[in-house]
Structures are given as structure tokens and as C-alpha cells.
Amino acid sequence: MSAPARRERAKLLVAVSVGAALEWFDFTLFAIFALQIAAAFFPASDPLMSLVASYLTLGVGFIARPLGALLMGRYADRHGRKAALTLSIMLMGAGTLIIAVCPTYSVIGWLAPLSVIVARVLQGIAAGGEIGGALAYLVETAPAHRRGVFASSQQVAQAASFLLCGLSASLLSRVLSPAQLDDWGWRLPYLFGLLVVVAGLKIRRGLEESEPLRRYLEVQATAGGRIRLRQHLPALIAGVLMVALWTVATQLINFMPTYASMVLGLPRDEAYLGLVLVGLITLLCPLAAGLSDRVGRHAVMLAGALGIALCACPAFIWLNRGPSVHALVSVQCGLAVLMVLYTGPAAAALAELFPVHVRALGVSLAYALAVTLFGSSTPTLITLVYRQTGNTLAAALWLCATACLSAVPLAWRCLCHARAGATMRGITEDAV
DSSP, X not given: OOHHHHHHHHHHHHHHHHHHXXXXXXXXXXXXXXXXXXXXXXXXXXXXXXXXXXXXXXXXXXXXXXXXXXXXHHHHHHHOHHHHHHHHHHHHHHHHHHHHHOOOHHHHTXXXXXXXXXXXXXXXXXXXXXXXXXXXXHHHHSOGGGHHHHHTHHHHHXXXXXXXXXXXXXXXXXXXXXXXXXXXXXXXXXXXXXXXXXXXXHHHTXXXXXXXXXXXXXXXXXXXXXXXXXXXXXXXHHHHHHHHHHHHHHHHHHXXXXXXXXXXXXXXXXXXXXXXXXXXXXXXXXXXXXXXXXXXXXXHHHHHHHHHHHHHHHHHHHXXXXXXXXXXXXXXXXXXXXXXXXXXXXXXXXXXXXXXGGHHHHHHHHHHHHIXXXXXXXXXXXXXXXXXXXXXXXXXXXXXXXXXXXXXXXXXXXXXHHHHTOOOOOSOTTTO
């Protein structure tokens, strides 16, 4: 490949991935600074219930995702990936700005939590459509034998967000006093996120539309007809189940600083360090995706899902019996390694479930529904179960159950491909 072609391909990957990085940057910040946000916008006599209110607001963003998936996904399939990607990053930036500058409850009263809820709705709508347009664009512009690696750039972007969030939280917790961090220091990473919005918007405006969608829209302009997802309902269900483990594992990693403080009695800044290591490990996703380009996506993902199902409970039992920084970071990193096996190929596997004319809508809906049903409930569910029962294995049991659920469609597809003698290398180039 020539140097100009490599530069153009790198520009494409950066342009598409910056939205995923910003999406997870904002969601991760909200999770790891949940205690500070709860105190600022949702004060209560019981700090734990204040934290629950903060997590419920985090869940509002997840609930808005299906709406964003419907609106933005359909928009991307009808008007192009570029237009949808540009709009989504603008909406995401608006939500980030509100959280960064919104006064606290003590200053403006009920307008403070209302403003944060509005911000989460905007971010949820943007995130709901972002993944569909991004993965559709990556799969449609990638070489046939490299779709897994191209689509995994979304995971690399997520890893970068983990890395940045962990570094910023760890740095701020060391530079600022606890009072300064709780008062205003937690807002600084959000201000940095606004710079990412500006840069991402500029890069995305220079994208070219994907050739498969351009060809389809040209035909559709003369043939007419409506986009229908109904006949792809089995693919939609399979997509929701595939994403379930992806989103629960991600939210659990985000929840670990709070878990360390609330359950283990460890300093939160030590768990922030674990997030940095998780980000570094997740940068290996292209290796797992490249393996899936050779041996099949579903087989590699199934290995990761079964590994998480088998290791989650023993790992948390070990952590709870001897809480320490070493044990905490070891569990975070071990979970991240298994996540790489699962999530590295997951982006391409999800996009390959749908044909070009409903790909953005199908991917967006599958991802948004899974995140809403499974991911959004993870922090709140674990917190409430721990509050009511004192069960320190609530997080591990939830993760194990989700891993088993996600393994079902993967095992079925592996079995079907084995019976048919297929190579499981994804769909053909013509189908894309």
C-alpha cells in the first residue's frame, strides 16, 4: 500500500473512532466520578441513596439510546454515514458542555439535576446513533479480509477513553485535595472533552461517503421503497445478546472505583490506576480482531465469553477475601484480557449481521437495546443488591449470568457454521 493510501486510511479510522472515544470518555467519567456528581447535583441525607440517584441519571442516557438509534440509525441509512456522524458528535458535545459548566444544586436548586438529565438525554441520543453509523462506515470501507481489524478501531477508541479517564482521575486525585476534587476538580476532564468535540467535528466533515451505501442510495432514488428492519428481527435479537456481555463488562470496569471504595474500603485513586492498565490492555483488541479475520469471529468471541463466565466468581471471591490494591488491579486486568477476546471481534460481528440498507439502523438498535437493558442497570443493580443483602458477589454473579446469555447465539452460530463446513470469516464483499 502506498504512503498516501496509508495516510488516508489512518485519517478515516481516526475520524470515525473519535466519536466512540468521546462517547465512552463521557460515560466513563460520569461513572468514575459518580460520588462527586451525586454530591453536586443529587444531595440526600443518605450518601448511598444520593449515589443511586446519580446512577439513575446515568441510566437516563442509556434509556435515550434506543430513541437515538431509531432516529440517527435511520438517518444514516437514508442520508449517509457522514451526515449522521457529524450530527452525533455535535449532540454529544452539547451534553458534555452542559455537565462541564452546570452550577450545583446548592446554587440553582432543582434546575441543576434537570440540566444534567437533559445533558444525559442528548448524549444518549447521540451515542445511540453513533455506533451504527461508525461501524457501518468502517465495515463498508475496509478490505474484505480486514474488516475485523478496521471495526476494532472502535474498541481502541474505547481503550483510549479508559486510559484518559483513568490517567486524569488518578492525576487529579494526587494533585488536588479530596475537597478540591469533589468541589470542582472532577469537571476538568469534561472541559478536555470539549476540545475532542471540536477536533472530531473538523475531521469528520472531510469524510467521503462509503461506496456501498452510495451505490444503494443511487438505486433507491430511482426504485423507491422504504427501509424495513422487520425481516431482520432474528439478526436484531442475536445482536442484542452479543452486545449484552460487551456493555455489562464495560460498565463493571467503570464501576470498580466505586466498588473499591464502597465494598472493599480501598482508596478510589488506586482503582483509577487500574483503569489506566485496562485501557492499555484493551489497545490489544486489533490482535483479537485480526485472529477473527482468520478463524472466525464467533469462535474467538465464544472463547472470551466462556472465560469470563468461568473466572468472574472465583476472581471476586479472591478479591473480597483479601482486599488489596494488588488484588483489585489484578482482577481489573484479568477481566480486561478476557474482554479483549470478546470485544475485539464484536464490532465487525455486529455490523455483519445486517445488509447495507439497514446496517446503521440495525447495529444502532441492537447496541442501544442491549446497553439500555443490560449496561444501564449494572451500577444501580449492584449498588442496590449490596445495600439490601450485603452480598459482595453481586457484581460477579451479574457478569457471569450475562456471559452465559451472550454465549448462546455465539455457540449456535459456531455450531451452524461447523455443520455447514463454513469458515466463519464474515459476509462476502458483495454483500457488504
